[in-house]
Amino acid sequence: MKRVLLTRPLPDRVVEAARTHFEVELRDDPAPLKLGQMRGALALYDGVLPTLGDMFSAEVFADAENPRCKILANFGVGYNHIDAAAARGAGISVTNTPGAVTDATADIAMTLILMSARRAGEGERMVRAGKWPGWNPTQMLGLHVSGKTVGIIGMGRIGQAIAQRCHYGFGMDVIYYNRSPKPMEFPARQVESLEALAAQADIVVVAVPGGAETHHIVGSSVFEAMKPSGHFVNIARGDVVNEAALIAALQAGAFAGAGLDVYEKEPIVPEALKAMENVTLLPHLGTAALEVREAMGLMAVENLRAFFAGEIPPNLVN
Numbered sequence: 636m637k638r639v640l641l642t643r644p645l646p647d648r649v650v651e652a653a654r655t656h657f658e659v660e661l662r663d664d665p666a667p668l669k670l671g672q673m674r675g676a677l678a679l680y681d682g683v684l685p686t687l688g689d690m691f692s693a694e695v696f697a698d699a700e701n702p703r704c705k706i707l708a709n710f711g712v713g714y715n716h717i718d719a720a721a722a723r724g725a726g727i728s729v730t731n732t733p734g735a736v737t738d739a740t741a742d743i744a745m746t747l748i749l750m751s752a753r754r755a756g757e758g759e760r761m762v763r764a765g766k767w768p769g770w771n772p773t774q775m776l777g778l779h780v781s782g783k784t785v786g787i788i789g790m791g792r793i794g795q796a797i798a799q800r801c802h803y804g805f806g807m808d809v810i811y812y813n814r815s816p817k818p819m820e821f822p823a824r825q826v827e828s829l830e831a832l833a834a835q836a837d838i839v840v841v842a843v844p845g846g847a848e849t850h851h852i853v854g855s856s857v858f859e860a861m862k863p864s865g866h867f868v869n870i871a872r873g874d875v876v877n878e879a880a881l882i883a884a885l886q887a888g889a890f891a892g893a894g895l896d897v898y899e900k901e902p903i904v905p906e907a908l909k910a911m912e913n914v915t916l917l918p919h920l921g922t923a924a925l926e927v928r929e930a931m932g933l934m935a936v937e938n939l940r941a942f943f944a945g946e947i948p949p950n951l952v953n
């Protein structure tokens with residue numbers, strides 16, 4: 636039987652499924668693997684099921700000569716924490732879990748759009764603090780999202796799922812920025828630059844994959860182009876956005892509010908963000924629902940099973 640390491644506690648169904656195929660080592664530490672542990676994992680296991688935070692950078696693979704490990708079956712669609720090219724160089728396949736995460740992540744984008752536009756976090760804090768003076772007609776007026784324009788940066792699976800929710804659920808106009816056109820079943824217009832998108836949208840949502848190609852693609856020029864009444868949402872990866880520029884723009888009142896599920900240095904969330912009432916902060920909840928985490932885990936297990944059966948794993952990325 637192949638030896639497989641699960642790097643974090645995972646839902647029972649996932650662990651059970653893994654145990655039907657492999658000799659499983661379940662690490663019950665919720666913290667990410669450290670450099671030495673990752674090197675050890677490459678030497679000791681035939682396959683590893685890593686998660687967000689396990690930083691398999693080029694350094695990890697550098698002196699791994701013909702490692703025992705031949706596959707990293709990532710738990711999650713985003714694998715920017717794994718240097719997939721360096722893994723390939725060391726003879727290691729990398730897989731991910733697209734599809735399983737799409738709806739849940741789009742749902743969190745909608746949560747943040749509504750929380751930011753309708754000032755839900757601010758209102759909840761006011762109630763809990765016992766500071767609600769009672770209803771009045773001009774209290775806490777936010778942005779009405781129905782019929783507004785959403786601008787989506789990145790029209791992959793998640794971007795498209797956000798577009799559908801915005802169009803069908805909220806009657807919103809959809810514009811997007813993407814390398815290639817993505818025809819939808821409803822009018823959705825591609826715009827030529829991030830700044831053009833920011834200028835036209837009432838709500839800007841970031842949904843591109845992380846990694847070197849998208850590092851800091853959203854910065855001050857985008858924030859400066861946004862409408863003063865606009866809202867900004869990031870459910871992608873923290874470092875797609877220049878966080879310092881975001882903070883500066885918010886402090887200058889360049890737009891009305893922001894909703895964030897991801898940060899540049901998770902779990903560190905800058906105090907400046909926490910200090911602003913018009914910023915909604917979630918702890919990377921994109922896929923945090925039991926069924927979704929089960930589906931992601933079962934997909935990763937299937938990638939491992941297929942790989943060890945000599946098949947091309949369904950979600951090979953390198």
Ligand code: 8YV
Nearest residue numbers: 686687710711712713921922
């Ligand atoms: C996951 C995510 O929770 O799938 C992704 O890329 O960002 C998540 O929501 C995380 O990656 C789990 O490893």
